[in-house]
Amino acid sequence: MTSRSFSEFIVEYSLTIDDFLKQALVARVTDENLRTVLTYSVLAPGKRLRPLLFLATLVELGCEITNEHVKVAGGIEIIHTYSLIHDDLPAMDNDDYRRGQLTSHKKFGEANAILAGDALLTMGINWLLVADLNSAEVVQSARVLTDAIGPNGMVGGQFIDIRSTNSDVDEETIEQLEYKKTAELIIAAVKMGTIFGQANEQQAQQLVKFATDFGQAFQIYDDLVDVTETATEAGKATEKDAAAGKNNYVTRFGIAGARKDLNQLVEQMRQDLSDFDGGVLLGFTNIFKKVLENDQKKS
């Protein structure tokens, strides 16, 4: 596939995912007030990166995308939304803005934000379970997903993050927490694609290698956004990590070092996908361009 078809894929399926999310929240949340709280965060403009990676993996495996796959994709997205809502809470990172608008607890209060996260986490897994797909594959995918976001995955990463903020932690701990917080769900999305796309062992290995490199690249990207973009550009507060005493890739290796490693990872991802058409999945590395090319905003 050419990079033109990557753009086509992104445009088509971003819309498909957003349409699904809109109608599913209406169809599947009976309480109007709760629906308002959930819709506010879920439909805020986002890249839909994780559900798109899931669907793109299916495309690379030559699998036709159905409404049932879109349901799973929607589930992955609202689980990501849950993690943002809970991470932003006053007891956690205490953020006022997210995706260019007030955070859930700023808009609806803390109790509603906690419950909104709980509801989205539960419903995200439920959407995978109600998808009309092969039962054994649903179970396998749901295991991968709940492993990735559980105490040894995403939640565990946030737990270490809270504990290590403003304390002197070693590099290994930082790498571990960033991997758990960010990479685990990205890798799970691709793994779920290999399950429903019935990848053979070698294909699955290569695609998971790509996802792992992408996950690491995305962490570096996110840390670079924190120092190279203004809050308006990023849709959330920036330059927070250093201020909050948080260690990340950029505070350790500098902007130049981070950019160099990110460039190397992009090259690595090209190699990971050499046995595939690769156009659609590789196209996701385009999002890193802005932090590789932009000038640093402050001297």
Next chain:
Amino acid sequence: MTSRSFSEFIVEYSLTIDDFLKQALVARVTDENLRTVLTYSVLAPGKRLRPLLFLATLVELGCEITNEHVKVAGGIEIIHTYSLIHDDLPAMDNDDYRRGQLTSHKKFGEANAILAGDALLTMGINWLLVADLNSAEVVQSARVLTDAIGPNGMVGGQFIDIRSTNSDVDEETIEQLEYKKTAELIIAAVKMGTIFGQANEQQAQQLVKFATDFGQAFQIYDDLVDVTETATEAGKATEKDAAAGKNNYVTRFGIAGARKDLNQLVEQMRQDLSDFDGGVLLGFTNIFKKVLENDQKKS
């Protein structure tokens, strides 16, 4: 089965569940600090009512209980624990004591309590998914479970509860929120038993009717505990509902009215189970005795 075998069942499987929870938290949570936070709440003394109801349903259906069923039971219990931890948070009911000890946020701080709840919810579903049982039955059970605890179930109930506290809400709303908060997970536990126990349609209907009556009875029981027990007896603050401006069964119908309705429900449950041995499931109604017999502690 006689009521003696009910006692035997409870003693045996309370221990089995507790043993499983203990070893599973060690085996399945790698971060030691997070494990400490989770273990504190999960292993606090509890009735293990929901997992026991699940296992008892299997017994009524003549199904032999295996380690894989115990895994599912453990998952149900830690999901209940998650709901207690989040309900107790300062932004919610702001409770200091639960199960006779400090609440999770009082002991470990708010951030850790929120994350502990998130971890237990995710891991509870995961334990069901990793149980080595028939895939189609696992998917069906996981659907039932996530429906029961999602936005139209338990979380939805807590949402309505928060919104309606100190406001003038109608009886239907109160009934709806109590049903969602308490009965839904109880009913789901029995439904999951009917799925893995391969109940036929009629059996499933009768057992779910029992569970629904039990769920309603348990709400009335819980409201009676709030006024008839001291905080030490209950292991948590009592007389909170009236003080917090919360409407419940007892504030509406009085203690005598609540006791009368609870007695009628126990009789109804006897009828629900007339086609079954019934000894094990019906034995669960024993827990209601203390609020039916005790004198009111204050005049």
